[in-house]
Amino acid sequence: MSDLSNYALPAPLLKLLQQYLQQRVTPAIEIDPEQLAYRWVGGRTGHLEPLAVNLFLSLDDLQGIDTQKSKLVQNTRQFLKGYPANHVLMTGTRGAGKSSLIRALLQAYHSEGLRIIEIARDDLVVLDKIRAAINELPTDCACRYIVYCDDLAFNGQDESYRTLKSVLDGALDSEQDNILVYATSNRRHLLPQMMKDNISIYDGQTDEVNPYETIDETVSLSDRFGLWLSFHPMNQQTYLQIVQHYLKMQMAQMPNNNDDGAFSVDDFASNKELPETIRAEALRWASERGGRSGRIAYQFSRYWSGKKLLAAEGDDFDAVK
Known part of the structure; x- marks a missing residue:
């Protein structure tokens, strides 16, 4: 921006002009x-x-x-x-x-x-x-x-x-x-x-x-x-398939995911049904949010996997509720 101080204008007007140009x-x-x-x-x-x-x-x-x-x-x-x-x-x-x-x-x-x-x-x-x-x-x-x-x-x-x-x-x-x-x-x-x-x-x-x-x-x-x-809004089957996909990704990243024997990566393989307890929890999660979508499925997978990691450390929040 050129220097406006060389123009024969009053200083207050020059300042206003400079602010306007900026x-x-x-x-x-x-x-x-x-x-x-x-x-x-x-x-x-x-x-x-x-x-x-x-x-x-x-x-x-x-x-x-x-x-x-x-x-x-x-x-x-x-x-x-x-x-x-x-x-x-x-x-x-x-x-x-x-x-x-x-x-x-x-x-x-x-x-x-x-x-x-x-x-x-x-x-x-x-x-x-x-x-x-x-x-x-x-x-x-x-x-x-x-x-x-x-x-x-x-x-x-x-x-x-x-x-x-x-x-x-x-x-x-x-x-x-x-x-x-x-x-x-x-x-x-x-x-x-x-x-x-x-x-x-x-x-x-x-x-x-x-x-x-x-x-x-x-x-x-x-x-x-x-x-x-x-x-368009997705049906229940598609929603659960997406939940399954994201849970498999989350489980694969978990350390020692087989130690407690409750669930493993294989439990979320695409050719298997979701364990009934997780299926019911995923559907309840979607119901509480008023719909089914890929975003809601991803959010549920983070909720569930995070809760499992806490439980693996002995911090079983569900047990004290």
Whole structure:
């Protein structure tokens, strides 16, 4: 930012002008291709913060969403190969694995050049500058970037969605070979659709000459995502299979897991039924949380395995309740 002190303006006005510019100007953005993931922090005048990535979660760990997973993997592989690919919108029930899929993709394909930049909905105003920074990387850079926005939704007064529309395909230069947007949302159309808008059209209580254009505007953003993936509540069988998978992982990491003779890793093999006591406990856990999902199954596995480790040390909390 240039020095404003050389301008013939009163000192208080110069100070106000400098504060205004500091609030409106985004610092230069630099991206290191060796860094696997970034997160934008600090609002309009923020920066890309490198993330320490934990690559423990694999695609195989995400069960019960095979169709969605295969479509997302195919789209991502097309992207990494330089073939045509689509922006992706993942919608549906909470805890179904939408965000986990992004982390698992990075684990699977970071060696092939996949990189992630996480950005919050309120920071979408800097998306154009992030895209410009990616395009300024050396031409021999083999990295390709997924800009990931979690829990994407807008209210009727929020104009920041127009920035995202421009990046997706509204601008002339928005078709990029090295950047895609993957977003998750609980709302498929991202912008609210009000019953009163439809009623106003049907009974003539609207001042708009072309009222249907208002409805078109509310769906125009989600239409710019070429691939829609829907996630639905899972049934009991799928939930228990996921519990079984995570418990097997937890048991494999436990020291001396066979010492007490109660359970072993083999008890959680995929071709066996869960022990009845654990099955009942897992179902009760889901019932208390109002639903079944991969997230709830993972949380139960941590609860159960942690409780077992405590008991192995002689700290049997259940015995004193």
